[in-house]
Amino acid sequence: MTLFLVLVPISILMGSIGLGAFLWSMKDGQYEDLDGAAVRVLLDDAEDSPIEP
Structure with a gap:
């Protein structure tokens, strides 16, 4: 039973850190x-193509 006194605060702390990281990434525009x-993966850039002799 005393193990719960350690595990519950640790899990709440880890959950709040994860929530804080998620909210920070939302505010920073990570998911805009x-x-x-x-789409950019499919685009063919001219500078990436091989040089033809």
């Missing part, structure tokens, strides 16, 4: 453009 990265 979810489709942009998927």
Whole structure:
């Protein structure tokens, strides 16, 4: 039973750290453009193509 006195505060602390990290990433704009990265993978940049002789 005394183990719960240690595990419950640790789990609450870890949960609040995870929630804080999630809210920080939302405020920082991490999830603003979810489709942009998927589209940029398919784009062919001119500077990435091999040089033709």
